[in-house]
Amino acid sequence: MKIKDCMAKNVITINASTGIKRIYDIFKEHGIGILPVVDKEKKLLGIVTRRLLMNVFLPEYVDILDGLLFAINDLGALEEEFDQAPALELFLAEDLMIKDVVYIEQDASLIKAAMLMQKYKIHNLPVIKNEKIVGLITLSDICEALFGGQEQ
């Protein structure tokens, strides 16, 4: 089975200048995991995930804390500052997005998508045709395609 047979074709996309509040609303409204960021020609520039959205509230050094975080429960001032968090409107999709996106061609096989998801520990893959985004495939789509057809 090919990717194009089981991907979602109506992809919601945003552009580089979409604000963070709007992004949050889209996530909430559609219950999706990633939002592809595209240019005018629908070319994929990057993706924004729910996890990336949270980074606005986290200090940049979080990834070097290593085992240290196990020891700390009360983060003091870092928590107090939520209310006065940096002006959210200032953050745009282009500030948040990852540019190094793992994607898949629409004619690739399903098992390749499953392999990519396993290797990169991700649940969503943008689907591409001639560099333009044409769909989105999720882990659930693949599971459904692989297990759904097999009646007990």
Place this chain on the structure above:
Amino acid sequence: MTPLIVSAVVFLSTFYFILTEKINRTIVSFVGAVTMVIVGNFFGFYSQDQAIESLDFNTLGLLMGMMIIVSVLKTTGFFSYLAIKTAKLAKGNPWRLMVVMGLVTAFLSMIVDNVTTIVLVVPVTIIMADIMAISPLPSLMTGILLSNIGGIGTMIGDPPNMIIASASGYTFNMFLAKLFPIVLLIMIISLFILRLIFKKDLSRKPRNVKAIMTIDENLALKEVKVVKKCLLSLAVVLILFFLQERLLFSPAFVALLGAGLTFLLVQPDPDKILKEVEWSTLLFFASIFVIVGGVQNSGLISLLASKVSVLAQLNATVGKLTVLWTSAILSPIFGALPFTVSAAPLLKSMAAHGVNIEPLWWMLALGAGLGSNAIPIASAAGVIGMAISKRTRTPITFKSWVATGSIIAVVSVFIVSLFVWMF
């Protein structure tokens, strides 16, 4: 005459490329080393065997042995544990936090390499400051500067000291006796100067002191058994270093023995541990040794030594001050490590001209070490510390370094000069 010129050209062009930093220093020095052997063979002043002989295995082995022990220790969370425990001693007082974090970094740097110390202690400093809503900059800067100063205090604290130990044959205890007291004094004076510099930041009232006291450092420790085994190996290494005069063990042998003991006790996955060893640093070292060996074999160093010796014999104080300030100025420019490797054979051959070089070795160690605080890129601790600080709200800039590190560098070299002048 040709060997002199050819070796000087290879040496100077290698140092030029190290200085410009356009190409990675390990690649530059490796190419330089190979070139030196080629031209040495061609002009007949440096054979392949002589190149191998010029590799100072005493320094390389010492460095590698210590790197292996630390690589095992750093996976255990011990450094975070130690840093949290120390930070709690400050009881939320910003000035005291700066002092204890500076001191813990300094004392760790005396045994462990500076980069490891910075990478593991600085995150604790930063998050402590963020929890208390104070600026991390004072503790961060103090940690980096004191790591460079503290490393001068022991034979194994800094690579330049390791090179000096190997070239001079001085023991661990001699380094302690000659360098530790003055290093301690410089550390204390630096702390008070930094207090003045950071007066505004330090006067901010910290919040959430309670949150600091609820941190449980024991939860940062991942493998208590491994920690104990590593500390045992380190203790054995230190004891053997203390007994160096009696046992006549070379530093490299002691460190490798410690690495062997760690391997035996902990039995980690060697591939994983060896990945943590900084092979590029070791290769850089080895290459510089080969290059300087070429210069030495061409006769250039003994020629220079005979000229410099005349100066040094005129007046002992002037000789000492010249070595101190030359080291302090040139090592930030070329890197303390290549500078020391080049200066060591020069000092050695000055002894042949009747100069008393013992005090000059200590001047070299102090100059190379203290000078590395002058600019951020002069020390590995500075480079790494600055990179980490970029992730905080108050990154260290070149400008803020000049207002702190450069001042500390100049003042500390002046303190040493004062001692030289008085005694």
